[in-house]
Every structure is written in C-alpha cells, then in structure tokens.
Amino acid sequence: MEKKYDIKLEEILRGWGKLVKIKFIKNDLSEKEKEIVAERLKTCNTCPNRTRLYICKSCGCFLPAKVVLMNQKCIENKWPH
Ligand code: SF4
Numbered sequence: 001m002e003k004k005y006d007i008k009l010e011e012i013l014r015g016w017g018k019l020v021k022i023k024f025i026k027n028d029l030s031e032k033e034k035e036i037v038a039e040r041l042k043t044c045n046t047c048p049n050r051t052r053l054y055i056c057k058s059c060g061c062f063l064p065a066k067v068v069l070m071n072q073k074c075i076e077n078k079w080p081h
Contacts, residue, residue, distance in 0.1 A: 015065035040067040
C-alpha cells in the first residue's frame with residue numbers, strides 16, 4: 001500500500017497537547033486561529049474521508065488534534081487554510 005502521508009510522532013503529540021490545553025486549561029488561540037480551526041473542521045465534517053471517530057482516512061490523523069496545528073495541511077488540499 002502506498003504511503004501517502006508521513007506525519008511525525010512529535011507533531012501528533014504536539015497536536016494532542018495543544019488540543020488538551022485548549023479544551024481543559026486555556027484556549028489561547030487567536031481570533032484568526034479560531035477562524036481557521038472552524039473552517040478546517042467545517043471542511044472535514046463534509047468530507048467523505050472523515051470517519052465517525054473523527055479520524056481522517058487519508059492521513060490517519062485524529063482531526064480535532066490536527067486542525068489546531070497551524071503548520072498542518074489537509075493531504076487532499078481541501079482546507080482553505
Ligand atoms: S483532513 Fe482533508 S482529507 Fe482528511 S477529512 Fe479533513 S478535509 Fe478530508
């Protein structure tokens with residue numbers, strides 16, 4: 001099977017850490033970042049690659065953790081940002 005995406009373990013952990021911080025400690029995303037996250041989630045929510053558990057079938061990432069990392073990109077180039 002062709003490997004389409006190679007996200008580093010460090011990035012996965014960073015995404016989870018940021019998600020936990022935003023949800024349970026302090027949401028310190030800027031207004032622009034909040035807008036970007038909302039647009040990304042909106043796109044993923046209508047994408048056939050999103051599973052019920054919010055895993056992307058294309059990259060294997062847990063989407064709530066991925067969308068908060070500003071350096072990440074949709075492997076299918078569907079995100080507006
Ligand atoms: S990251 Fe891209 S391919 Fe994956 S579910 Fe979101 S929009 Fe779809």
